[in-house]
Amino acid sequence: MSSQALAGKIRITFLSHFLTELDQKLIKTFKDNKIERSHSIAPELVRAIRTSKIVFSENYTSSSWCLDELVEIVKCKEESGQLVIPIFYGLDPSHVRKQTGKFGEAFAKTCQIKTKGVQKQWQEALVLVANLLGYHSHNFNNEATMIEVIANDILGKLKLTPSKDFKDFAGIEYHIAEMSLLLQLESGEARMVGIWGPTGIGKTTIARALFSRLSRHFQGRIFIDRGFISKTMKNFSGANPDDYNMKLSLQGRFLSEILGTRHIQIYHLGAIEDRLKEQKVLIFIDDVDKWF
Secondary structure (H helix, E strand, O other): OOHHHHHHHHHHOHHHHHHHHHHHOOOOOOOOOOOOOOOOOOHHHHHHHHHOOEEEEEOOOOOHHHHHHHHHHHHHHHHHOOEEEEEEOOOOHHHHHHOOHHHHHHHHHHHOOOOHHHHHHHHHHHHHHHOOOOEEHHHOOOHHHHHHHHHHHHHHHHOOOOOHHHOOOOOHHHHHHHHHHHHOOOOOOOOOOOOOOOOOOOHHHHHHHHHHHHHHHOOEEEEEOHHHHHHHOHHHOOOOOOOHHHHHHHHHHHHHHHHOOOOOOOOOOOHHHHHHOOOOEEEEEOOOHHHO
16 A cells, blocks of 8 residues: 555544544544645744644655655654654554665655655654554554543643643642542543532632643533622522522533533433433532522
């Protein structure tokens, strides 16, 4: 199979499934399939590479565009310490490192009309990426498992990114690490963890910082505080706590917030379970004990 055909196959099989998995985990990705390819790497692609937290390299040589993209990725790694994760799909990393086999043949054809300087840049980038610890499709029994493992690895690495909103609070990283450990985020089970202590010690600050850090890794998320409750129940002033319509309104607002959609009207109190039972959601409840 030619390198161009392999690249096309990767895009409609592995890459499409991989991007879908990242989207489901709420990991924002940049897709270059809408960029018109020419003789030089597009400025918007360069900008996307430089501003990304994690970059994946695709190891094929169907065009100089792909190799120029790889050179830019390597440059960002060397200059700013950007994290690069190579994925070798149906390809031996040693062939990439040494430019041998069918990979080497395709690379040689791509190099024919390029200067020695450009060829050297490409070769150095290929060697560096091939020497990085990445993922090799030959080490997995099936594509689905490979995609799940890589996606979970990305989640773990992104969780190490400090929250800028709370960077000035002393000891906040320690509390976030402790809470993350208790939550067992890789577990498929529901977890409930509480923060207990006297007034003024920073319970809400810890909760807000943790919510900010973790929310992107869930399909739905919500932070419920007194403001949320009072705004939702303003039309039910003086109502009995067991008022059915009030409960429907509260749960409808809850679903709207957690799913990030406009107001959802529900007609029975089991709607939350029906809508969320197949999703991974993050729910924080702060200082509203009298309502629950």
